[in-house]
Amino acid sequence: xxxxxxxxxxxxxxxxxxxxxxxxxxxxxxxxxxxxxxxxxxxxxxxxxxxxxxxxxxxxxxxxxxxxxxxxxxxxxxxxxxxxxxxxxxxxxxxxxxxxxxxxxxxxxxxxxxxxxxxxxxxxxxxxxxxxxxxxxxxxxxxxxxxxxxxxxxxx
Amino acid sequence: xxxxxxxxxxxxxxxxxxxxxxxxxxxxxxxxxxxxxxxxxxxxxxxxxxxxxxxxxxxxxxxxxxxxxxxxxxxxxxxxxxxxxxxxxxxxxxxxxxxxxxxxxxxxxxxxxxxxxxxxxxxxxxxxxxxxxxxxxxxxxxxxxxxxxxxxxxxxxxxxxxxxxxxxxxxxxxxxxxxxxxxxxxxxxxxxxxxxxxxxxxxxxxxxxxxxxxxxxxxxxxxxxxxxxxxxxxxxxxxxxxxxxxxxxxxxxxxxxxxxxxxxxxxxxxxxxxxxxxxxxxxxxxxxxxxxxxxxxxxxxxxxxxxxxxxxxxxxxxxxxxxxxxxxxxxxxxxxxxxxxxxxxxxxxxxxxxxxxxxxxxxxxxxxxxxxxxxxxxxxxxxxxxxxxxxxxxxxxxxxxxxxxxxxxxxxxxxxxxxxxxxxxxxxxxxxxxxxxxxxxxxxxxxxxxxxxxxxxxxxxxxxxxxxxxxxxxxxxx
Numbered sequence: 359x360x361x362x363x364x365x366x367x368x369x370x371x372x373x374x375x376x377x378x379x380x381x382x383x384x385x386x387x388x389x390x391x392x393x394x395x396x397x398x399x400x401x402x403x404x405x406x407x408x409x410x411x412x413x414x415x416x417x418x419x420x421x422x423x424x425x426x427x428x429x430x431x432x433x434x435x436x437x438x439x440x441x442x443x444x445x446x447x448x449x450x451x452x453x454x455x456x457x458x459x460x461x462x463x464x465x466x467x468x469x470x471x472x473x474x475x476x477x478x479x480x481x482x483x484x485x486x487x488x489x490x491x492x493x494x495x496x497x498x499x500x501x502x503x504x505x506x507x508x509x510x511x512x513x514x
Numbered sequence: 515x516x517x518x519x520x521x522x523x524x525x526x527x528x529x530x531x532x533x534x535x536x537x538x539x540x541x542x543x544x545x546x547x548x549x550x551x552x553x554x555x556x557x558x559x560x561x562x563x564x565x566x567x568x569x570x571x572x573x574x575x576x577x578x579x580x581x582x583x584x585x586x587x588x589x590x591x592x593x594x595x596x597x598x599x600x601x602x603x604x605x606x607x608x609x610x611x612x613x614x615x616x617x618x619x620x621x622x623x624x625x626x627x628x629x630x631x632x633x634x635x636x637x638x639x640x641x642x643x644x645x646x647x648x649x650x651x652x653x654x655x656x657x658x659x660x661x662x663x664x665x666x667x668x669x670x671x672x673x674x675x676x677x678x679x680x681x682x683x684x685x686x687x688x689x690x691x692x693x694x695x696x697x698x699x700x701x702x703x704x705x706x707x708x709x710x711x712x713x714x715x716x717x718x719x720x721x722x723x724x725x726x727x728x729x730x731x732x733x734x735x736x737x738x739x740x741x742x743x744x745x746x747x748x749x750x751x752x753x754x755x756x757x758x759x760x761x762x763x764x765x766x767x768x769x770x771x772x773x774x775x776x777x778x779x780x781x782x783x784x785x786x787x788x789x790x791x792x793x794x795x796x797x798x799x800x801x802x803x804x805x806x807x808x809x810x811x812x813x814x815x816x817x818x819x820x821x822x823x824x825x826x827x828x829x830x831x832x833x834x835x836x837x838x839x840x841x842x843x844x845x846x847x848x849x850x851x852x853x854x855x856x857x858x859x860x861x862x863x864x865x866x867x868x869x870x871x872x873x874x875x876x877x878x879x880x881x882x883x884x885x886x887x888x889x890x891x892x893x894x895x896x897x898x899x900x901x902x903x904x905x906x907x908x909x910x911x912x913x914x915x916x917x918x919x920x921x922x923x924x925x926x927x928x929x930x931x932x933x934x935x936x937x938x939x940x941x942x943x944x945x946x947x948x949x950x951x952x953x954x955x956x957x958x959x960x961x962x963x964x965x966x967x968x969x970x971x972x973x974x975x976x977x978x979x980x981x982x983x984x985x986x987x988x989x990x991x992x
Contacts, residue, residue: 389618393645393988394670394751396622397714401740404717404733419618434991437615437623437644444616466663471648492750 377512381425381451382504384413388424388448390441392431395458395490399430402493412500421447426503427480428496432460433473445480453507455499456482459489608636615644619722619977622987624961626976633972638965642958645991653951657917658684661948662754665938668953669989670751671714674700674707675931676953677756682837683927683940684758687920690889694881696760697839702773702876703746703755704838704929705869709780710739711932712862712869715984716787719859722981723800725791735783742772758918759893760886773877777870784863791859801855805967805979808853815966816959819934821983824861825853831930838929843875855982862984892918917946926954933957933984957989 391399403409403417418424421444433441445454456476459465462485464474473479483506486499614625623644629637653664665680666673678700685692692700713736720728740750745766747753755762791797807815812822822829830847832840848864850857886893894913895906912918922944928937934956941950960983967979 390616392623393647394667397670397751401733401737405730406734406737417618432645432647434644434646436646440615440623440644466667467647467649467652469648469652471646471651490751 374512375508378508378510382507385425385453385500385504386423387414387417388421388427388444389417389419390427390429390444392429392433392437393460395430395461398490398493399428399457399496402496407493407497409497409500412497412504414500421445422449424448425451426453426455426500428455428457429461429476429480429482430457430490432458432465432467433476433479434471435473438473438479441476442479453483453503454480455484455486455496455503457486457496457499458491459487462487465489613976615641620980621718621985624980624985624987624990626964626980628973628976630973635968635971635973635976638968638976640961640964642961642987642990645987647988647992649992650951650953653948655947657946658758658920658948659913659917661951662757663752665951665953666752666754667988668992669931669933669936669955669957669986671711671986672704672707672931672933672936673752674704674756675929675936677754678704678838679927679929679931679936679938680940680951681756681758682929683925683938684920686925686927687923687940687942688758688889688892688918689921690759690887690892692760692887693884694839695764695883696885696887698876698880699761699765699885700756700838701840701843702873702880703743703761705872705876706739706742706773706776708869708932709776709866709873710736710743712866713739715862715932715981716859719855719978719981719984720791722977723797725794725797727790728787731783731787735780738776738779742769742776745769745772757886759889760884764885770877773873777874777877780866780870784866788863798856800974800978801859801982803852804855804971804975805982806852806854807963807967811963811966812853815963817934817963818959819930819932819956820858820861820865821934821960821963823847824850824857826851831928831935835928837927840872842879843872845869845872855978858982919944919946920948928954931956933986933989934960953992955989955992957985957987961985961990 391397401407403415409415414426421427425448427445427448429441445452454476456462460467460472461476462482464472466489468474476482484499484503486495488495491499608629608631610627610629612625613628614620615623620626625641625644627639627641628635629639647667649664649668653661656664661680661684662677665676668676713732715732717729717732717736720726720732743753744750746769747755747762807817807821807825809822809825809827811817812825812827817825818829818831826849828847828849831837832845833847845868848861848868850861890906890909892913894910895903899906900910920942922942924939924941926937926939928935930936935954936956937954939950939952939954940948943949964980964983967983968976971979
């Protein structure tokens with residue numbers, strides 16, 4: 359640095375910003391594929407769309423290693439307790455994306471078999487519309503969730 | 515009541531003694547009895563006992579008590595344990611483990627109860643229903659035109675086949691023919707769909723036996739097909755493109771170029787897959803002699819499609835019961851000999867090549883003409899006619915408010931989906947909505963054959979076998 363007029367290099371930030379930055383840059387998803395949306399979720403993670411660009415290519419089979427649960431597909435009454443258990447097994451801080459019309463509202467299946475919106479079972483941070491949402495929609499949902507986390511406090 | 519299946523008392527066995535015929539046990543209510551019911555209803559008092567017994571449907575409703583063992587069994591919290599401890603099993607080595615429904619290698623939400631003796635599988639019990647969506651019931655509330663949106667979501671890896679089989683059944687009841695161009699478009703889309711579905715299978719099968727790069731390769735080629743689907747139908751999946759009477763829209767301009775790209779790039783990719791895996795010693799060890807099913811067992815369990823053909827059963831509905839003019843095209847049915855995972859791999863790779871052959875013939879011989887029938891009772895009139903003709907306006911209005919009516923009758927129609935025989939049983943009572951829709955889905959039959967393939971193999975082989983069967987849980991549970 360000798361002979362240069364700039365001040366020596368250092369970085370100033372707040373704790374909130376630093377922690378939130380770390381949380382968003384390597385957000386591991388829990389595998390929770392249910393139906394058609396799971397195929398699009400896998401397509402998002404695979405070569406063509408490459409979720410690895412956002413540090414998210416690792417989908418963890420164990421919920422204890424995951425930060426983000428993408429509920430991809432229709433949640434039946436029989437699956438709802440399983441869903442809740444997987445959510446409870448995830449360690450804080452954790453986020454939930456409700457992917458697709460069925461997970462968000464029951465979609466076109468307003469009948470006895472489906473939970474009419476996964477937000478009856480777990481708290482949802484982001485809803486991604488579509489039936490199924492394409493990879494671009496899902497990535498937009500994930501990036502919007504990143505923005506939401508960056509704007510929030512670290513003690514949610 | 516004692517000889518009928520009764521969930522409340524846990525007596526789930528089928529009745530052993532023959533029940534008397536329904537008419538003898540429950541005589542039809544007389545005028546006096548009807549009067550009695552009416553009076554009870556008006557007075558707000560309790561129904562007479564014979565009414566309660568006559569309308570009791572037994573174990574049909576969800577039981578309310580959370581701690582009721584029968585209710586827990588019904589909801590899948592507890593599974594009735596019918597495992598029998600055998601004398602020759604070492605108790606120290608015997609254990610029951612649970613796999614799924616949330617597991618990365620169960621291809622959805624299948625749950626397997628495994629009884630193990632050390633590393634060896636003693637018994638397998640598939641438990642389904644975690645994706646039950648009530649689609650067959652929903653179909654009864656949708657018009658025949660709307661029904662396509664419902665069935666396309668059943669087997670989400672082969673949506674075109676679901677739409678096609680449903681449309682063929684409705685057309686049979688209607689007694690209408692579709693134009694040759696519509697038939698050719700249907701074959702084009704379903705065969706491309708077979709390729710896309712098998713590519714997903716290659717990707718997941720490869721990943722499940724440890725060849726993670728296959729996951730990336732399979733998806734790379736599948737995107738080619740999906741881009742074409744999106745261009746034609748507007749959607750990547752769940753298209754609702756094949757409809758009763760034809761297809762929803764004509765092929766876009768320049769579709770030939772896109773199909774040409776698919777026809778040149780996928781064979782090169784297949785050669786690449788074969789180079790990677792066909793002589794790979796790890797892949798051969800994981801797949802050869804694993805998950806074997808014999809031709810006799812295939813027939814006994816209703817196994818169809820590539821799984822049966824890998825065992826040497828020469829059965830393809832495209833040859834046996836040709837639909838939508840597929841007999842106009844020239845293709846072979848590949849057969850395996852061993853019925854193991856490796857043969858299923860070879861058969862599916864060859865099926866992709868045969869589907870490409872069909873697609874190239876469709877490309878060369880695509881007939882000109884209309885893409886849907888001109889029967890005005892089924893197809894809406896062109897927009898221009900609505901301004902000119904009162905009758906066209908009425909037809910348009912009736913089609914989109916009430917839907918077209920289908921003559922009374924029942925029909926079974928099947929097509930060869932990427933998984934096997936996909937059948938639909940449709941009953942119409944003459945209205946604008948199906949009276950009953952039942953799907954005979956191949957994955958359902960394949961899941962029941964899993965115990966046959968898995969028993970006496972090793973724990974690690976479960977994943978390879980399950981992936982090779984290619985079950986789609988949306989297809990199983992519906």
